[in-house]
Amino acid sequence: FFRMVVAGLIVLFVCGFFMLRIKKIKAEMKSEQQRKHALILKEKNRELTFLNTTLEKLAVEKQDLLHVMAHDLRNPLAAINMTVEVLDMELEDGNITDQRENLGQISIMVSRLITMINELLKNNLTSSPFPVQKNRAETFSVNRKMTLILNEHRIAGKKKNIELHFSTQLEDHDKIMGNSNTFHQIMDNLLSNSIKFSYPGNHVDISCHSENGQIKITVTDQGQGFSEDDERLMFGKGVRLSAHPTDGETSTGIGLFSVKKLVEQMGGNISAYSKGKGFGATFICEFKEAA
Numbered sequence: 001f002f003r004m005v006v007a008g009l010i011v012l013f014v015c016g017f018f019m020l021r022i023k024k025i026k027a028e029m030k031s032e033q034q035r036k037h038a039l040i041l042k043e044k045n046r047e048l049t050f051l052n053t054t055l056e057k058l059a060v061e062k063q064d065l066l067h068v069m070a071h072d073l074r075n076p077l078a079a080i081n082m083t084v085e086v087l088d089m090e091l092e093d094g095n096i097t098d099q100r101e102n103l104g105q106i107s108i109m110v111s112r113l114i115t116m117i118n119e120l121l122k123n124n125l126t127s128s129p130f131p132v133q134k135n136r137a138e139t140f141s142v143n144r145k146m147t148l149i150l151n152e153h154r155i156a157g158k159k160k161n162i163e164l165h166f167s168t169q170l171e172d173h174d175k176i177m178g179n180s181n182t183f184h185q186i187m188d189n190l191l192s193n194s195i196k197f198s199y200p201g202n203h204v205d206i207s208c209h210s211e212n213g214q215i216k217i218t219v220t221d222q223g224q225g226f227s228e229d230d231e232r233l234m235f236g237k238g239v240r241l242s243a244h245p246t247d248g249e250t251s252t253g254i255g256l257f258s259v260k261k262l263v264e265q266m267g268g269n270i271s272a273y274s275k276g277k278g279f280g281a282t283f284i285c286e287f288k289e290a291a
Helices: 002-093 096-122 142-159 180-196 228-233 255-265
Strands: 138-141 163-168 175-178 203-211 214-221 269-273 281-288
Touching: 002 096, 002 142, 002 180, 096 142, 096 180, 138 142, 138 180, 142 163, 142 180, 142 203, 142 214, 175 180, 175 281, 180 203, 180 214, 180 255, 180 281, 255 269
Parallel strands: 163 203
Antiparallel strands: 138 175, 203 214, 214 281, 269 281
C-alpha cells in the first residue's frame, strides 16, 4: 500500500511538473506572440506616420504649386490686358503700325502662357512647385531673351511713367543653358516687382555682362528699397515686406520666393542689395555661361 501511495505521489508530482511546464511554455508562447504583434503594430504605426507625413508634404507642395503658377500666370495676363487697352486706344487713332506691333506682342505672350500651362499639365500637378526639367535644357541668347521680356513690360512701365533702361556688354552669341521659359519667369517677376514698387516718374535699369564665366543680370530700381529686416525675410514664402505697391497693384509675397527657387533650379545664384528704405533696390542674378 505504501509503495502504491509513493508511486501515486510520484505520478502526481510528475504530472504537476509537466502541467506547470506546459503552462509556462504556453505563457511564453503567448508573450512572444504579443511581443511580435506589438512589433507589427509599431511597424504599421511607423508606416502610417510616414505615409501621413508624405501626404501632408504633398498637400503643401500642391498648394505651393498652385500659388506659384497662379502668381506667374497673372503677370503675362496683366500685360496682355494692358496691351489690349492700348490697342483699343490705337484703334480709335487709326495707328495701323502700332496695332500690328501690339497684336504681335499679345500673340507672343499668349504662346508663353500656353507653354507654361502645358508644362504644368505635363507634370500632372504631382511634382514639386519647381520641377527640374532636364529634358527642357537648352542654350539661348540672353540679349534676345531680355529684349523680348522688356517689350512685355514697357506698357506697364509707361502706364506709371517709369522708363526701362537696358544696357548690355554681351554679344548675341553669349548664351546660358537652361529652360528659357524658367528664365523668362525669373526676369518677369523681377521686372514686375521693380515697376510695382517704384513711384511714377522713376526708371528701372537693367544691365547684363559676363564675368569669370558667369553671366550677371542686374535689375536696379529707384523705388522704396528695403530694410535689414526685409533682407533677412526677402525670399521666404508668402512674406510681405515693408514696401507697398505704389499704384494699387496686388502683392502676394510669392514672387521673390518663386524667383529664388527658379534661379537655383537653373544652377544660378541671386542676391539683393539696398542702401535702406527709400534708396531703391538692386537684384543680381548669376548664371553659368554656356560653352
